[in-house]
Amino acid sequence: MQITLARRVLRSTVLALGVAALAGCSMFSSKNERYDPAPLTEYAAGVSANVAWSASIGSGGGYGFIPVLVGDAVYAAAPNGAVSKVELASGRVQWRGDAKTNLTAGVGSDGNITAVAAADGTVVAFDDTGAEKWRAKATSAVNIPPAVGAGVVVVRSSDYRIQAFDEASGEPRWNIQRPGPALALKTNMQMVILDGLVISGLPNGKLMAINAANGSVQWEGTVSVSQGATDLERISDVVGTPQMQGPLLCGVTYQGRMVCFDVSQGGRPIWEQNFSSNTGMTTDTQQAYAADQRDVARALALADGHEVWKQEALRNRRLSSPAVVPQAVAFGDFEGYVHFLSRTDGKLLGRVQVGGDAITSPLLATNRGVLVQTGNGNLVLVGVN
Template identity: 35%
Template sequence: MQCLRIAALGALSLLAACSTPSNVPDPSPLPKVSQAATAKQVWRSEVGSDTDFRFQPAFLADLVAVVGGKNEVALLDRATGQAKWRVKLEQPVAGGIGIGAGMVVVGSLKGDVIALDLANGKPVWTIKTSSEVISSPIVNKNLVLVRSADGKLSALSAAKGELQWVYQRPQQPALQLRNYAAPVVADGIVYVGQAAGRLTALAAADGRVLWEAPIALPRGASELERITDIVAPPVVHADLVCAVAYQGRVACISTQNGSLVWSREISSWSGLAIDERHVYVTDDQGQINAFERTTGRSVWKQDALKYRFVSAPAVLGNQLVVGDLDGYLHYMNLEDGSLVGQQPTDGSRIFVAPQSAGSQALVQTRKGSLYLLSAQ
């Protein structure tokens, strides 16, 4: 599949198999951090070789599901990192992994969605969608939500993989970025970021559109300038859902009626995180920004990591953590954004945000190293 070549740092990072252009600014040097506030490494596991896709592991209680290499799927013990089972599929996995309802679920470049038994990794069902699946399937109660590259969101029954409903916006822009963003489900509502800067809320039960809100509006004379896609998952906290668009803005929307609460101009392809006080955004230059959650007031900006292809942030304990192109984890103070720690991994890029759950986080590198970290 031909990849869209855009002469911008963030956009190029979105596209699998695109080479780095010569006009991208040099990465900032690795900052020197005087303090040593990092997370404890609980274990490290090797889950597969180099890949161009953005695989993110998934937690479920005392289990960790992970995709490695081109076609390897594994279920690990959360306490030890030891594999309960590993399987090799007959086709390459492209869409990350979901876990729940007694199974793990992956998607492929051919549009297949494959459900494996949680107990032994044996196939439960396989169903073909309309096009390649490049975002993680989401398992929510009795549904498996799958986003395909043609913009369709399909809801499948967890029991048999039968199609329950399909949603697709009626109008799609001519030029789009490859979208790795999985939908997010909270309180029976599915939130999905779209091309052209739209955020849509759907009823999980039947796919009915509850509301749609503009996060960013296309601007500029050319099609490239008018790209304002939401290519990172939205985040939800209390009565707010927040999303960020490339060449657009970050906005927080009321979950009740889709009305705009606040917005700020910013461009991001990496994504964002949220907690009780702040919304944290990695912009397309690799700067990390913090905004007050309820008002959007700018709280701080950390610019020491510019052009280091910084991942979306994650909250881990009382710190914020991001990964970079050299496999370093950088820890920041939540209050003022100061760098308080730095931690190497295996030297390869960390594409996606650490997957945090309580006081622990999972980090997967491009070379296939998987780390479980615990806040100290």
């Protein structure tokens, strides 16, 4: 009992420290210049970026809060319990909901139901007028946004259990659990629902595909295997959002690897590269993009995983998970800047400051630019030309 409690306390401690300590902002950073954020440098402008609109969606921000785009509407939530639907074109708030509790994760939405979660495992669902539809209870705290679609609302709780609730009623549908490590990162992770399958990364370095209707596991693949002598060294969580490009399903871990599997060949891995990311990856049809744990931005070819380019000008700037727009690949940083890099060679093309302290939420690509959820509860659209 005491051992179990001690491990839970240790896990909570690392979760509270989050990625900040693991990403190079170490307790020794003031004594070692290699951990200092790189200063902003001059560059030849290749894109024009400007704030198209900004909308207040609540108070606060942080890991676990990721906006969702459905059609021409953006759904977002904030830690103070505010939930909003915002018009992408104008930034006009179409409705506001109130979860009546502090939140730890949000949102998931399919345009009909929008779901958020609280630290005690409460899951709150809203209809598309912003009215509360139902409440349910997960088995423990939820720090990852719910996934909504295929008739279910799916959450992953801190006891490594994935649970589904009926989208219409909130009644439990199924749940599965996998053994988890003693320690796990506190960073952005996200499940997705595609073609009736729930795709989720796990803290044990695996990707999993689950039948959304009945909870049966259809496939599991190993992105990386834990290594090291201590619990801290063995952290190898799948971070960010699993990426699908055609038949490829790709994922990346902290202290591990980036791997792409071919789902048309039974999920066979087609390439893998050693990689350590704090925040996750994104892809276009040709390349995968991610910042490593020292915030060196990199592009890898989807065909075989070879490195196409790397950009060190943003080292230690605590980069967010990136977004790809036609003109560039974008990363947010700890000072509220959004940086635009060439997809071809990684050169700096532009930057804009959106405010709101550190950008910890993943950037979201849209057909109107890049959406940024800031640390002070604003949703900002950055137009790019």
